[in-house]
Amino acid sequence: MLPMDASLKIVIVDENPIRAAILEEGLREAGHVQVVRIADTTRLLARVYAIDPDVILIDLENPSRDVLEQMFQVSRAVKRPVAMFVDQSDKASIEAAVDAGVSAYIVGSLRKDRVKNILDLCISRFNAFARLQDELDRTKSALEERKVIDRAKGILMNAKNLSEDAAYALLRKTAMNENKKIAEVAQSVITAAELFK
Amino acid sequence: MSGEKLRIGFIPLADAAALIVAVDKGFAAAEGLDVELVREVSWSNIRDKLNIGIFDAAHLIAPVAIASSLGLGHVRVPILAPFGLGVNGNAITLSPALHVALCAAADGDVRDPMVSGRALARVVAKRKARGAEPLTFGMTFPFSTHNYHLRFWMAAAGVDPDEDVRLVVLPPPYMVESLANKHVDGFCVGAPWNSIAVDLGIGFILHFVSEILARTAEKVLGVRSAWAEENPDTLVRLIRAHDRAAAFIEDLANRDEVSAMLAAPNRIGVSADVIRRTLDGRLKVAPDGRVRANERYLLVGRAQATRPDPVQAAWLYAQMVRWGQAPLSLDLLAQAAAVFRPDLYDAALGKSQSQARPPPAIDGEPLDHVGAFAGPAFDANDIAAHLAAWKIGRH
Numbered sequence: 001m002l003p004m005d006a007s008l009k010i011v012i013v014d015e016n017p018i019r020a021a022i023l024e025e026g027l028r029e030a031g032h033v034q035v036v037r038i039a040d041t042t043r044l045l046a047r048v049y050a051i052d053p054d055v056i057l058i059d060l061e062n063p064s065r066d067v068l069e070q071m072f073q074v075s076r077a078v079k080r081p082v083a084m085f086v087d088q089s090d091k092a093s094i095e096a097a098v099d100a101g102v103s104a105y106i107v108g109s110l111r112k113d114r115v116k117n118i119l120d121l122c123i124s125r126f127n128a129f130a131r132l133q134d135e136l137d138r139t140k141s142a143l144e145e146r147k148v149i150d151r152a153k154g155i156l157m158n159a160k161n162l163s164e165d166a167a168y169a170l171l172r173k174t175a176m177n178e179n180k181k182i183a184e185v186a187q188s189v190i191t192a193a194e195l196f197k
Numbered sequence: 198m199s200g201e202k203l204r205i206g207f208i209p210l211a212d213a214a215a216l217i218v219a220v221d222k223g224f225a226a227a228e229g230l231d232v233e234l235v236r237e238v239s240w241s242n243i244r245d246k247l248n249i250g251i252f253d254a255a256h257l258i259a260p261v262a263i264a265s266s267l268g269l270g271h272v273r274v275p276i277l278a279p280f281g282l283g284v285n286g287n288a289i290t291l292s293p294a295l296h297v298a299l300c301a302a303a304d305g306d307v308r309d310p311m312v313s314g315r316a317l318a319r320v321v322a323k324r325k326a327r328g329a330e331p332l333t334f335g336m337t338f339p340f341s342t343h344n345y346h347l348r349f350w351m352a353a354a355g356v357d358p359d360e361d362v363r364l365v366v367l368p369p370p371y372m373v374e375s376l377a378n379k380h381v382d383g384f385c386v387g388a389p390w391n392s393i394a395v396d397l398g399i400g401f402i403l404h405f406v407s408e409i410l411a412r413t414a415e416k417v418l419g420v421r422s423a424w425a426e427e428n429p430d431t432l433v434r435l436i437r438a439h440d441r442a443a444a445f446i447e448d449l450a451n452r453d454e455v456s457a458m459l460a461a462p463n464r465i466g467v468s469a470d471v472i473r474r475t476l477d478g479r480l481k482v483a484p485d486g487r488v489r490a491n492e493r494y495l496l497v498g499r500a501q502a503t504r505p506d507p508v509q510a511a512w513l514y515a516q517m518v519r520w521g522q523a524p525l526s527l528d529l530l531a532q533a534a535a536v537f538r539p540d541l542y543d544a545a546l547g548k549s550q551s552q553a554r555p556p557p558a559i560d561g562e563p564l565d566h567v568g569a570f571a572g573p574a575f576d577a578n579d580i581a582a583h584l585a586a587w588k589i590g591r592h
Binding site: 043045060062065069091 | 241249270338339366380
């Protein structure tokens with residue numbers, strides 16, 4: 001691997017502060033000390049020009065990508081950026097980037113292999129973030145389900161004078177019979193109880 | 198029932214109407230197509246995802262289809278436009294302050310684009326004289342009709358769009374906010390964003406672009422040339438589904454149903470009322486409720502708007518040349534015109550093909566296919582002479 005160059009100035013445009021922080025940390029670990037995060041995209045072009053970066057990384061959920069495209073046009077600008085898509089020789093890594101949800105713009109005449117390292121790092125951090133987000137979502141929904149089931153158990157224990165275990169067994173049996181998730185049956189119990197109030 | 202799976206990217210704008218209705222009203226399914234519409238946030242995303250094959254087809258601003266085919270500003274990927282999703286539909290909106298200034302400087306009715314353009318020139322000159330910052334106008338993309346429409350209007354009245362004002366790219370959803378924050382003094386954008394600025398009381402619609410240019414191709418259904426070659430039958434079905442959708446949209450009896458369909462949160466996601474006004478071409482143009490009606494405001498399924506017109510592609514290429522985005526060459530002109538494919542459209546819909554060159558004028562439409570408010574008639578066969586007639590340009 002080539003030694004990473006500390007002199008490269010990298011801008012991260014991402015409205016998600018956690019993902020941007022994860023990416024910045026990765027870049028710093030790889031030896032890039034000049035990393036600037038932009039979260040608020042108001043007057044984005046002026047800010048990017050002021051920073052004068054070598055590489056710009058932007059998430060694909062960001063409508064401001066179109067703003068960056070204007071940099072190709074400004075005839076008065078000395079340095080013009082190019083999108084990573086201009087060179088299609090590495091189709092796989094482009095597809096991986098789009099899949100991960102990130103795009104890169106390279107300003108000036110950086111060597112391709114140096115940019116590739118940054119892009120690869122970017123892809124892996126974006127994917128790691130997506131996994132984390134996914135895990136968090138699943139944990140959250142598991143917690144929600146737990147709460148719903150607990151409430152339904154309480155309703156059944158009161159209404160049918162059941163023990164907690166028996167109430168849970170009833171929910172589980174109904175779910176199996178109806179080919180539903182326990183949480184779905186529990187939600188029906190809560191809804192029904194609301195109606196009977 | 199499962200049909201052939203297709204992914205189509207779109208931006209939530211009124212001229213995505215045919216794409217949305219084709220899916221939500223079942224015209225695509227009737228053609229055996231199982232279309233997943235993917236809502237996107239930027240034209241860059243749409244272009245890249247179409248280019249690398251994540252999308253089979255896409256809602257494209259017509260100039261993006263041409264730029265991509267010519268490799269302008271980006272990697273060259275040949276794109277075909279076998280179907281027009283909309284002609285016209287843009288408007289120019291000003292901040293209240295600029296609107297007042299323009300009206301005060303006007304020597305006539307500001308609804309006349311030459312009067313408004315001259316008034317803009319006076320406002321610009323005054324600002325320059327007192328050393329004020331230049332006026333800033335928002336548009337949606339470097340290769341966009343919005344960019345060319347603003348430039349055409351200003352330059353016709355002597356305002357140099359690169360020297361006298363600032364043009365900045367803004368994503369449509371940020372336009373209104375930027376006008377409210379005074380980051381821009383005006384913008385040119387498609388529906389529904391002009392109406393939203395007016396409804397919020399922060400903008401005045403100065404012009405429907407159809408008052409400046411009677412007919413300009415706005416959005417097309419774009420596919421990769423390679424994809425079209427590999428999937429000729431799918432392409433035919435895609436064209437047929439969208440043609441039926443466009444006709445359905447234009448039928449006044451369906452207007453309420455269509456407006457509600459487009460307004461859905463996962464589609465355009467604005468009020469059905471705003472969509473209805475757009476389709477009817479009756480827009481509230483001022484916060485006090487003044488309405489302007491123009492049936493040409495947005496053409497979806499009327500006046501042959503669905504049939505791609507190579508003269509329109511040539512006009513767009515001429516704008517790229519005029520503003521320094523593309524060199525002038527007959528080869529590039531031919532490539533640009535060939536992006537628009539009326540032959541594929543005609544074949545898919547069983548219409549007789551017209552081989553006439555140049556194509557005949559469309560009934561009731563401008564003879565030169567464009568109908569600009571100023572300057573010479575457009576001549577697709579002599580772009581150099583056409584451009585030479587304009588004083589302001591970068592070519």
